[in-house]
Amino acid sequence: KAGVTQTPRYLIKTRGQQVTLSCSPISGHRSVSWYQQTPGQGLQFLFEYFSETQRNKGNFPGRFSGRQFSNSRSEMNVSTLELGDSALYLCASNSGGADTQYFGPGTRLTVL
Amino acid sequence: QKEVEQDPGPLSVPEGAIVSLNCTYSNSAFQYFMWYRQYSRKGPELLMYTYSSGNKEDGRFTAQVDKSSKYISLFIRDSQPSDSATYLCAGGSSASKIIFGSGTRLSIRP
Numbered sequence: 214k215a216g217v218t219q220t221p222r223y224l225i226k227t228r229g230q231q232v233t234l235s236c237s238p239i240s241g242h243r244s245v246s247w248y249q250q251t252p253g254q255g256l257q258f259l260f261e262y263f264s265e266t267q268r269n270k271g272n273f274p275g276r277f278s279g280r281q282f283s284n285s286r287s288e289m290n291v292s293t294l295e296l297g298d299s300a301l302y303l304c305a306s307n308s309g310g311a312d313t314q315y316f317g318p319g320t321r322l323t324v325l
Numbered sequence: 326q327k328e329v330e331q332d333p334g335p336l337s338v339p340e341g342a343i344v345s346l347n348c349t350y351s352n353s354a355f356q357y358f359m360w361y362r363q364y365s366r367k368g369p370e371l372l373m374y375t376y377s378s379g380n381k382e383d384g385r386f387t388a389q390v391d392k393s394s395k396y397i398s399l400f401i402r403d404s405q406p407s408d409s410a411t412y413l414c415a416g417g418s419s420a421s422k423i424i425f426g427s428g429t430r431l432s433i434r435p
Contacts, residue, residue: 244421255427256369256413269422303368307421314423316368
């Protein structure tokens with residue numbers, strides 16, 4: 214069974230630009246969660262989508278948004294990038310229970 | 326105060342030693358507890374999952390949750406150099422919203 218895939222793996226942007234990251238969950242998984250990982254703050258929950266609806270949201274500004282498609286693939290968008298948005302963005306898919314949350318390899322975003 | 330606190334380390338132990346990793350949490354509503362292992366340049370992988378209090382053993386790994394003291398522990402027996410990684414504890418009141426600790430960097434010396 215293929216794992217969670219994320220594209221692109223690496224991205225360099227400049228301040229003020231916007232970026233879209235993509236996540237394909239494990240086949241059959243309907244829940245997709247997004248996390249931001251930085252050395253200072255660790256892994257922080259951004260939001261979770263289930264069946265195309267945002268089910269949970271973390272404490273991030275409105276510049277961070279996401280969506281989920283009918284095939285469970287998810288995208289995350291960050292608008293008006295700031296230097297502090299440089300991080301590893303991780304996507305995790307879940308079949309429904311906490312014990313089955315599988316992470317992708319992440320997208321490393323660098324904002325210059 | 327963070328909801329899940331974890332000593333960032335680094336922690337360095339000789340091969341074969343027993344490793345003890347610990348976290349504390351503050352939210353009494355937490356029912357789901359997990360340990361993840363993250364190798365450099367990889368996403369976290371689920372190591373252990375516990376619902377509510379108690380112990381869980383899987384090979385060389387044992388996870389413990391003490392809800393009375395809000396303490397989460399992971400023990401690694403007969404540690405191997407391949408266990409060198411960052412270990413993340415996590416807890417949540419909902420299966421879909423998990424709060425992670427900052428991670429402990431572990432190094433096993435051959």
